[in-house]
Amino acid sequence: MDIKNNNIWRKDITGLRALAVIPVLIFHAFPEYLPGGFYGVDVFFVISGYLISGIIFRGLVNNSFSFKDFYFKRIKRIAPNLILVMLFVLLLGWLVTTAGEYKKIGANVSHSAFFYQNFTLMREEDYFGVLAQNNPLLHIWSLSIEEQFYLLFPVLCYLIWKIG
Numbered sequence: 690m691d692i693k694n695n696n697i698w699r700k701d702i703t704g705l706r707a708l709a710v711i712p713v714l715i716f717h718a719f720p721e722y723l724p725g726g727f728y729g730v731d732v733f734f735v736i737s738g739y740l741i742s743g744i745i746f747r748g749l750v751n752n753s754f755s756f757k758d759f760y761f762k763r764i765k766r767i768a769p770n771l772i773l774v775m776l777f778v779l780l781l782g783w784l785v786t787t788a789g790e791y792k793k794i795g796a797n798v799s800h801s802a803f804f805y806q807n808f809t810l811m812r813e814e815d816y817f818g819v820l821a822q823n824n825p826l827l828h829i830w831s832l833s834i835e836e837q838f839y840l841l842f843p844v845l846c847y848l849i850w851k852i853g
Contacts, residue, residue, distance in 0.1 A: 702736060709733040730831055737835065738842075745843050749850045756843065763839050771832065775801060778825045794825070801829040804836040 709732040716726025748754030775798045782794040800809040807830040 699740075702740060706733055706736050709736060734831075734835070734838075738838070741839065741842065742846070745846045746850075749846065754843075754847065756847075759843055760839070763836070767832070767836065771801070771829075775826070782825070797824060797826045797829075801826050801833070804833040806830050807833040807837075 709729045712723055712726035712729040713733075714726075715723045716729075720726075745754060745759070748759075778794060779798055782791050786794065797806065797809070800806045806826060810824075810827065810830050
């Protein structure tokens with residue numbers, strides 16, 4: 690792999706990411722068959738961290754790293770799907786829930802939009818509890834962690850790179 694090339698697409702790593710998701714799906718569908726399946730999220734995070742690190746360090750080596758470009762690409766990749774999911778949840782919630790339940794959905798949408806759903810869920814719900822199963826945005830906790838990583842990690846890498 691050439692570190693000077695900033696446009697590397699790794700099919701093998703894309704495959705590994707897909708494999709990391711399979712145990713998570715099995716766990717959520719049939720938890721009795723794969724009780725530790727949620728560890729696939731951790732594997733996915735490690736793979737994503739590896740990929741993002743490569744993007745950042747190739748840019749730093751080439752003296753072409755741009756925070757603006759980095760964050761724009763992340764927004765372009767994440768925002769359309771997230772917005773679609775949040776709008777769908779809001780619409781469906783408006784049609785089928787009570788006012789009190791809809792208020793909670795609205796709060797979860799807001800927390801998801803600003804990527805701190807993981808902190809909200811940590812305070813309010815037991816992820817494996819019965820109440821958590823009624824939260825249509827429960828899984829956004831992992832996206833929140835990913836986005837928090839995207840906010841902080843490039844800054845840390847840039848500072849370490851510049852310090853030497």
